[in-house]
Amino acid sequence: MTQLIRVLCAVLALCSAVRAGSAQQVVFEEWHYHQPGDLLFDEGVHTAGVILEDYSFAIMVLDAEGKNTAIGAVIPGTDFQDSVKSTLTMTDGSARTLTITGDQLRRERPKAPGMVSYSFFLSDEDVELFQAARDWTLQAGDQSATFPLAGSRVAVDAAREAQKISAAGPEVRAEWIAACDAAAAHPYDSESPVPGVAWDDMDPDVATPACLNAYAAGEVPPRIRYELGRAYDKAGDSRALELLTKAARDDHYPIAYNALATLYGTGTYTTRNIATARDLLEKGVESDDPVSTYSLGRMLIEQGKGATDDIDRGRTLLLEAAEAGYPPAQRVYGQWLVDGTLAAGDPERAKSFLEKAAATGDADAALALAQLYVGDSGLPADPRAYLKYLKLAAKGGNQTALDALKLD
Template sequence: MPRSSILIALVSVATMGVSAPSFAQEITDCDRLAAGPADGDRIAEGVEQPDMDVEAAQAACLAAVAADPQNPRLLFQLGRAYDAAGEEALAIDWYRKAAALDYPAAFTNIGYQYEYGFGVPLDLVEAARWYRQAADLGDPTGTANLGSFHEFGKGVDRDLQEAARLYRIAADAGEALGLHNLGVFYFYGTVVDQDYGEARRLFEAAAALGRADAMSKLGYIYDEALGVEEDNVKAAGLYRAAAEGGDRVAMYNLALLHEVGEGVEEDLGEALAWFRKAADAGYRDAYNAVGLYYANGDVVDEDADEAARWYLLGAEAGDPWAMKNLGDLLTLGDGDAADLATGFDWTRKSAEAGLAEARTRLGVLYLEGIGTAQDDAAALGWFKAAAEDAEPVGMNNYGLMLQTGRGVAADPAQGFKWILAAAEAGNPDAMANAGQAYEKGFGVAVDMAEARSWMEKAAEAGDAFAAAWLAEHPG
């Protein structure tokens, strides 16, 4: 059984109950083979359950318990040996015997069994009750797990202050989850003042204890220069260590560094490999990233069907970009790749999820009647929503509809303001439209110098209309 549940959190101070006696007796084979690394009362180094020699541990602990049947440490370790073998019902029986003798770690493991329904019915309230008893006895892992329950309102009322207090206690005891989650609270400024330096200190301590998620967050701190100088080489090293430890966010971020060659060699093949690993690990944004490789034919052969398959995985996982890209593929493709109605639906879902670029695209679909009935008013509404999010194409399109009075009473001056904003944001079409507005006095006073200036900028940005205009209007 893993040592703790997964989470994130923050601050305060307090003292829990008094820890149980350490039971410092002669080390047995049961201790060597089945002690828990997170057990503060262990007398041997401890072994993680996936690394346990199950048969040897069970035999050694059965013999040790037979010789010393009231030693709760040995009872607990026998439970771990059964737990590692997947014999969860037997495991919890032995955990209960150890808990009856007030062995702190046993309460934590019973709480975990109830949290995930291992050997008992899943019951978050009961899990919280066992974690509370573990915390009262001073078990750091049980304390951190109870903190997570308060952070997310699992089996108890959501209480970030209490979560912070519990994380602080666990962190002060050197518990990895408490260190990580308290670091997250400092990183985001949850309940405490945001402090990247303190977050980094806590993540470093958690990373030293092997937490891949803490390594990943440290990488991000150096990648984004949050309270430190930017160091992409260090970020890449931390991402790699975290990725090799199974952290899917680190896999994704390492792929991004390989795409642009920051801190590592630029290598699209390596980037795609890490995106795939992140996707295989269930990281939502990675599906879209893999889909883009197939859509663009980078490293792999261009394959619209394969791109659509990856986009669909991301879209179904709730990624607005994957929804939009799937919608684009289906509404812009031809042959088997075209499915206008389905494409419209995915574009709409992306727009409703708040993606500004999707709002613009949805406006285009309504404007042109692609996958839906043509509707100027709906197009105008979606362009306006995108424009208010400062999306350049949306600003330009909204401005054009206002200028021309399509779907709304004409307002050339207001339309020009939106077009100019889009031009200043770098949109080539808007630059050309701004040039035309200055040339013809459409919503603004005629100014041929400004018209030429914007046409030159548009032409430099690759706008063919502006290049033709400049050829027809030599300076």
């Protein structure tokens, strides 16, 4: 029951942010199963609930072991009552009323003025009645709130399914973690035990449910929090911001710094903030994440605006990421050695980096290699090498290469 009250109080703090328009959009008047990133979600329990337009809300909590279910509500009020009346109005208009008092009733004052909360345990039969009813009224003295139960059957059933996963034991948990890794791991996550999936190849319809089930299994590793955030982001789901924020700022998961920095750098799901993005990338570099190292190096060079120190450091970071084997860094470093972005051009050294990137399937690197052999880059013209790498780029889907082959 303490866990339930903690959930209720945390939600009240968020509701004040919703009033100010600074939190995520809230859907009122219909029950929902709460997933990671949702306003009413809390790790370690499975919940379904509804919020009214006056920010009263009801929430049903199922513990991870499947032993207890509780119902709680936050309603307007300033004084606690010794007992409350719980009334379910059934679809045929009949009413079922229960008085809860004494040790059966838990009272709490949430962190919001003019609101009080009451909660109590439910039997399995009570839960079935809630799912079958039309609405639920909780009355405490002169204060009351009536909550529609639309969507409660689907929402509570979803919470029960998640509860079953968490109660199934370590083998089931390991299976869902493996499924999440297989569908959403980053190919260059140094903490991941699997090869990973490129962004373009990731299917959010597969990755999201797999990672949600891994989450439901309990004891969430930071890697799974990051991978769920990545799956959300691929689906265009704004909950990615919260998941990636937790993975980076709370878990200090190395590659999550780059993912969160990307959201701030592009203004995705949040206000664009280049300074915040840079600070996050600095933390990623400190954590030895090659992806963050590449991103910060590129940022410093592209946005250095003539600042020699930034540009020199950017070149060092970009080279570090390239030598660590990160293909985009190898490709960009190679391209910039050719076009003079990195001071004097060095096509011979550029070739070695581009070859490494192209060998991993980087189609843009293969195209850059092909262009090295046209004859105006500093290397001798080589039609065979040009055609070889042009075909490799086309095979990887590079549109410029595909168009060039059509012309040839």
